[in-house]
Amino acid sequence: MGVEKDRVKLNVGGRVVETTWTTLANAGRNSMLGAMFDENWNLTERESERFIDRNPDCFGILLDLLRTGELHIPPHIPEKLLYREALYYGLLDHVRAAKWGPFDGNRLRLSRSLQGQAPGDGTAIRGGPDGGCCVAHGSMVHVYDWMLEEHPPINLDYQRVNDVGWVDSDNVVIGVSERLGRGDGGMGLFSSHTGELRYKFHVCHDNQVKSYTAGALSFSSDYRIFSSCKGRSNEYGVGVWDQITGKQIDFFYEPLGWSLGDADKLQWLEGSHCLLVATMFPRKDNCYISLLDFRDKRMVWCWSDVGAPFAVDEKRVRDAIAMEDNNSICVVNEFEDLGFLDLRSSAATSLRWSSRSRLMKGKMPEEPCYPKLALHGGQLFSSMNDCISVFCGPEWVLTSRLRRSYGGSICDFSIGGDRLFALHSEENVFDIWETPTPPILGFV
């Protein structure tokens, strides 16, 4: 194709723009522009310019995006307008990819704060794989897509939500408490777009379907769903379901003197093929952390503070996260001290606290929230009061601190779709933190 032939003239809503085939080809065949200039539609048409009956301002922004891969929205154009136009052209994915950069905990900028309408305290917030999120309040889960448009909310028999998680960008699983005597509650899979219940997961004991309370959730890459379960007749443990068929495939019963069914946190470890199950104070009087191997139904590693002497400055484990690359489990106490447990030595390992910040002590806010931990791309995150700390390197040095002025303490936060979401305990506000796109004079 010669230089002359590469040129193409478009009349968009009365404004004539000239561009090239090569620029338009960046839209991909699976877009309106890609189809329009496909040879199927193009062989005989040799008009001097093509007309498109759309908003010319937005087209200009999108054409610029196709030309440069960058998105610049002038202040006078509402984002929603641009998204609508992008959807028309089939370029929404292009817009999303250009809107924020790859996640880096040390370069995060507050992008937006959103006020929800749910009453009461938030329970959990979870970032989805494509940048959307869902927020659990009481018995309701509010779902937002990456454009932060709210979708129909989700509930399961209006029971209290204990945990929620994204299976993929189209599906959300929620675990709720059971309602005594009614068989309600348990765990359900919902469409994130329509809020419609797609599947309700059952638990069977001795071939009998039993009602249960689903606690913490975790997912594995081979399409399994894990949930800590409490049954009515002391059927406590961790259930496993197949995400494709919805059927229960396994159940790890809680051993005597240990805690699995009450667990606050489950984490599937791909490398060691184990599930981390952690029950923390104040759910139980003591903290129990164990690794389960479902292949031979074995608890391969466990740690508990049962019988440990507590000093005056009680250090109770409030959250735990396994770091497979470091062969350790990181825990945090209410003073945001980090502690480490070695996964290589089996059990009875002593907890090594890194005494970092004692400054907090004595000036706790009125409504404290327990610290939470997250791990992403070798960076460790911990929330405390109204800010989130970022730790990096082999010694986990504090490198950044994210803080926002209002909304009270952070009760939960989550990283997903290259975004960090933080839910505040007051005023029902959540923040979206993004990494800006790389600077113009940057190195790729």
Add this chain to the structure above:
Amino acid sequence: MSNQKKRNFQIEAFKHRVVMDPKYADKTWKILEHAIHEIYNHNASGLSFEELYRNAYNMVLHKFGEKLYSGLVSTMTGHLKDIAQSVEAAQGGSFLEELNRKWNDHNKALQMIRDILMYMDRTYIPSTQKTPVHELGLNLWKENVIYSSQIRTRLLNTLLELLHSERTGEVIDRGILRNITKMLMDLGPSVYGQEFENHFLQVSAEFYRVESQKFIECCDCGDYLKKAERRLNEETERVSHYLDSRTEKKITNVVEKEMIENHMLRLIHMENSGLVHMLCDDKYEDLSRMYNLFRRVTDGLSKIREVMTSHMRESGKQLVTDPERLKDPVEYVQRLLDEKDKYDKIINLAFNNDKSFQNALNSSFEYFINLNPRSPEFISLFVDDKLRKGLKGVSEDDVEVTLDKVMMLFRYLQEKDVFEKYYKQHLAKRLLSGKTVSDDAERSLIVKLKTECGYQFTSKLEGMFTDMKTSQDTMQGFSACHPELNDGPTLTVQVLTTGSWPTQSSVTCNLPAEMSTLCEKFRSFYLGTRTGRRLSWQTNMGTADLKATFGKGQKHELNVSTYQMCVLMLFNNADRLSYKEIEQATEIPASDLKRCLQSLALVKGRNVLRKEPMSKDIGEDDAFFVNEKFSSKLYKVKIGTVVAQKESEPEKQETRQRVEEDRKPQIEAAIVRIMKSRKQLDHNNLIAEVTKQLQSRFLANPTEVKKRIESLIERDFLERDDSDRRLYRYLA
């Protein structure tokens, strides 16, 4: 309640609804429907993509998605019904071509329709969980065209006919077949399977069932296998040209089952051409083909292996039990080696060096070699023969090859200690008579035995070599010490360590006077330098060179044994001697003396003595004279001893007994070793362990082991458990 009374007025809420042109949706759909018609009619050039896309967008936007979707379904269905009709109307050969052309048209149209409806595909369809446009187009094609009653069976039959005619040698249009099967695959694996593959496999099975029946009636095994191989290759090639690659495994399975698995036994046992015939005639190519084909089916190789094993065992058994073969040990072993070579070559060339076949070969040889208790002796004799003369003029490498082969046979022996016994005897003879051809070859064999059986197996053999070397040095010392002896007879003594050498009943004969003096001188020389030793003479093993002058002045040098020398020396002083006189004078044991006289008087051309009467046997009353007429072309004459190379029956018994005797301490040692480490063990396990430990030397007889255990109990090495009599305990 009060509300009801007040229901006189109803004030409607003021609603100003935005009402769209009620015909809007219909109008818009008409435009799109028209466009779909034009696309199917190859008339799309007049259409504006932007307009169509916008219209479809608007329909979805204004909640007419359902109307758009159902309109699409019915319009497309209508077109596909027309297409089906035109395909049905196609005559004969043009059927597939028409189908293929219409399929290509539909695909192109489908792509364009999806372009127009892209917005619906992206938004309306996922939220309502309907089938996406492309998939919908394929499903409708499948339902309306492929499943049309006029097309479905016709398509299948046409495909199967084409395949059949290709199998029978006709040339067909593979291109169109490839396109049609590709279409079926595009419609989904289940469509390809149900509409074609299942039937294809079924028809193929029938085809090959009939064909294989025909072949097996008229072909011999080799030809049949060739045909089967060709068919397999054809099918593989067919799949690569126009079928789904996943069909390959299935169709080859069909051919394998019908052509090979169902006829396996018949092929193997086919008269005059089956497996045994191929083995006998070394038909490497056929065997290799059989191996490669049978490998594909379950139990195929094990069938071959079974038949081969039983054939090897049978022919091996014949070989080792054939009384003819027992007459010539060298030939016997050579035959075994040839047999081994033959099968090694077959396994190497035809059976891909398959380990399981090598194992079958080894176990077969182990089986039949040990059927003949004389195998150890014969193998030793074979080695003896090779080391005495067989290796003359043969390169060093070839020597190694032969010895390696012999070692292979040695490995099959269960009674390795019997071999050792014989080997020691034969080696002793070779060394003492200086008959060994190559010292290197001897030592190389010893090294091989050492690697095979360990140090203790060969330590005595090595001792024998050391003795030979030391004796040489001793003799040098002796002659240096006694220079005056140079004039008289020369004495060469080999000093043998007791225990290293095969023990022989040492009945010393009377040596001639001049010899006894010499011997005494050596004795005092030897004992003078080494104290605490005892020297006894093994006159039955020596040799002597005599200078003799016969009646007509013929001078000869006679190479004889020590016994023969003693006899001949008597005739220096007498012309005629009776058997009794000789026996008295020499005190040689009767059997040896008879043998010795036989070789002196009865062997034609070597008869330095004359006997009266001239009978074949030596009698007690016979008389002997010097044969004055003795003549020979050679100056040096070797008078052989009449020694049965093979052992005679009583000798065999004796060797056997000695072997048994030697085993006893070895068994005992093994028992003690095991019990010392285990402290206590029950009877059966002990027997099993002992057998295992001794396996490398011989197969321990459980009765003998039991006897040894009894003996050890008597001698307080072991004790029986009080409560469990089958349990033994070690007593430290």
